[in-house]
Amino acid sequence: MKPFDDLQRAWQADADPETGEMTADEIFALVEERRRRVQRDVSRRLTRELRLLVILVVMMSFLLWGKPGWPVGLAVLVGFLAVFFCLFQCGHWAFRHASLTGSVVDSLKNMIAVLVRTMRVYQALYIGSILGGVSVALWIVTGSSTVTAFAWWGIAVGLLVFLVWSYRAGKRYLDREFGGYLAELRRTLDELER
């Protein structure tokens, strides 16, 4: 068995033969390249989400056109999508700009908090968009006809079941997307604090 001191000597004796020394210009070029890549990623994401929202608004305008109170409905829809978009961007920004200058334990706690917050926002938006979609569909269907009280009960129960289903489906999706990463951060924090 090799003593730790020998390993430490081997580690410290190595002078990074494969990397060599970088000049200040080379370092700045790397930083600049990464900065440009981050900006490109952010604008690509922004464009993709904006494009999706514009398509949704156009589609919904066609569906709502001519229904009773359609300008109000459309305004509510655009408002909802704007909030949706802003929250997405805020979550993304907070995640990307989480401070990494504190101690490792503090940074891990900070990252976990940001991730959990982002997951909650995603969950709320997921449920909100599904319920919003169902409400708009109901409005389109029932907007020009009379609905009995009994039918309203059925609709309310259906919405409740849908709410539970969308909550569980959203949770499953978020666990798949972020669960592994979150668990790893928690495990590392736990190991450091235990």
Next chain:
Amino acid sequence: MIAQHQGILHRVCRAFTARDQDREDLLQDILYQLWRAWPTFSGRSKPSTWMYRVAVNTAITQRRRKERMPEHLSLTDLPVEPGAADPVLGRSDDLAVLERALRSLSPADRALILLLLEGLSYQEMGGILGISENALGVRLTRAKARLIEKVSELS
């Protein structure tokens, strides 16, 4: 300052990544984080300590994202035959085995061992990791035992 202490960054990258491409990516990420965080550096700690903190934080929090991306294995991922020098980097057998053993540890153990290998004091390590010196002693003993066990397995 970064140019002066760049060895720290290369060694953190080596401890946390196995592939050349990932290593370059992590180095770039750390440099970007240092550049972003530079205005907040108050000078209360040594520049090298501050760089360790940002570098280890970046390596730990960004590791998972990199691992999710499927990439080709590079020659540096090849296992090293006992008694042979690293085929690509020409490193000593000891160092090649140490790097592999280090990368097989959990991120927390890796950070602990890396700082110990770098020869930092308990006070500096505690400041970087955010744990008390007493607690640090216990965790280091456990992490060292795990590392030596891995080194023995790989040797």
